[in-house]
Amino acid sequence: MRKIALLTSGGDAPGMNACIRAVVLTALHYNIEVYGYQHGYHGLIGQEYRRLRAKDVLNIIQRGGTILRSARCHEFKTEEGAQTAAKNLNALGIEALLVIGGDGSFRGAQHLSNYWDGQIIGLPGTIDNDIAGTDATIGYYTAIETAMDSIDKVRDTADAFERIFLVEVMGRHAGFIGLNAAVASAADQVLLPELFKDSENTVTDILAHIEGVKARRGDSSYIIVVTENLWPGGVTGLAEELNSRSGIECRPVILGHVQRGGSPVAQDRLLATRLGAHAVEIARSGATGIMVGEHHHQVVTVPFAQTWAERKALDPYLITIMESLFDLLQRP
Numbered sequence: 001m002r003k004i005a006l007l008t009s010g011g012d013a014p015g016m017n018a019c020i021r022a023v024v025l026t027a028l029h030y031n032i033e034v035y036g037y038q039h040g041y042h043g044l045i046g047q048e049y050r051r052l053r054a055k056d057v058l059n060i061i062q063r064g065g066t067i068l069r070s071a072r073c074h075e076f077k078t079e080e081g082a083q084t085a086a087k088n089l090n091a092l093g094i095e096a097l098l099v100i101g102g103d104g105s106f107r108g109a110q111h112l113s114n115y116w117d118g119q120i121i122g123l124p125g126t127i128d129n130d131i132a133g134t135d136a137t138i139g140y141y142t143a144i145e146t147a148m149d150s151i152d153k154v155r156d157t158a159d160a161f162e163r164i165f166l167v168e169v170m171g172r173h174a175g176f177i178g179l180n181a182a183v184a185s186a187a188d189q190v191l192l193p194e195l196f197k198d199s200e201n202t203v204t205d206i207l208a209h210i211e212g213v214k215a216r217r218g219d220s221s222y223i224i225v226v227t228e229n230l231w232p233g234g235v236t237g238l239a240e241e242l243n244s245r246s247g248i249e250c251r252p253v254i255l256g257h258v259q260r261g262g263s264p265v266a267q268d269r270l271l272a273t274r275l276g277a278h279a280v281e282i283a284r285s286g287a288t289g290i291m292v293g294e295h296h297h298q299v300v301t302v303p304f305a306q307t308w309a310e311r312k313a314l315d316p317y318l319i320t321i322m323e324s325l326f327d328l329l330q331r332p
């Protein structure tokens, strides 16, 4: 193998740079040239690439974002878009393409494989952790840390005023960040897409829970973590709903893209490094059409189609802790 290419696509995630570094250093070890395409699949179509050498990945392991930049590229979803990308990869003599991104990027990789004969290997990079077949995705641990840190800060001011806060976290349609950040920051409640039934009952339950906790604990801060895209109008809408139904005053906080940035925590750097190095090793042995992930601390390979075929489950024990074991109202 002489030439491989690499790109980052979809939502950027802390640890993508660590993964780029691992790919480049491993490839150089085997005397393979590495080309980095800029702006995800946009760069493949527009021939935006550059050779990546060891000096390009110096001092990037600690940086959030991605030195290759990212994008969401609609043109690539078309037949013509993928054909152009295939033609460009062939013109450069690329033998394997490594795609760091989320499930959308892996669908894109599968799409490209209909038009290009080279090998394609995926590396899971998204803060949402919504990819089946890997216990964690690159960026997920840092996002939990950032959300937890932010909720800790909200808790300080909430405590001072004995206020209720609704904190919205990212996750697209998955509750991994929400559940983990809620447990790690000792939130009083969490609303997760996986467990959400209907708005009407939820408002009634939230109000009853707040009242119940107040009766037992007296006036105190109270924090509800809410996953984005779950409530119509987000946490601002939910705060208005609670206020109009019962007169309670609560403050909405949307953490937003803060969760996507920052220096990756050690777990993300290590995950990114292991997966990036392994991706190059298996590329050399001819692998294609697969994602490299981690399961029970072992590197695993998973066919692309399996990464989106099923919805990855939340940790059931964390749900029990949140909703039963630590629930003040369920204590005798």
Ligand SMILES: Nc1ncnc2c1ncn2[C@@H]1O[C@H](COP(=O)(O)OP(=O)(O)O)[C@@H](O)[C@H]1O
Pocket (backbone or CB within 6 Å): 009, 010, 011, 041, 071, 072, 073, 074, 076, 077, 078, 101, 102, 103, 104, 105, 106, 107, 108, 109, 111, 125, 126
């Ligand atoms: N079904 C699809 N077919 C072809 N390409 C796709 C498909 N879904 C996503 N992509 C490509 O992958 C890119 C990233 O996907 P997106 O869902 O935005 O992010 P992520 O990879 O983080 O889930 C898209 O902008 C598009 O170029």
Ligand SMILES: O=P(O)(O)OC[C@H]1O[C@](O)(COP(=O)(O)O)[C@@H](O)[C@@H]1O
Pocket (backbone or CB within 6 Å): 010, 011, 012, 102, 103, 125, 126, 127, 128, 170, 171, 172, 228, 260
């Ligand atoms: O970057 P955008 O377009 O604002 O999208 C926001 C979305 O991207 C994410 O931050 C990451 O999602 P992906 O990794 O799947 O792209 C989601 O949590 C969020 O819903």
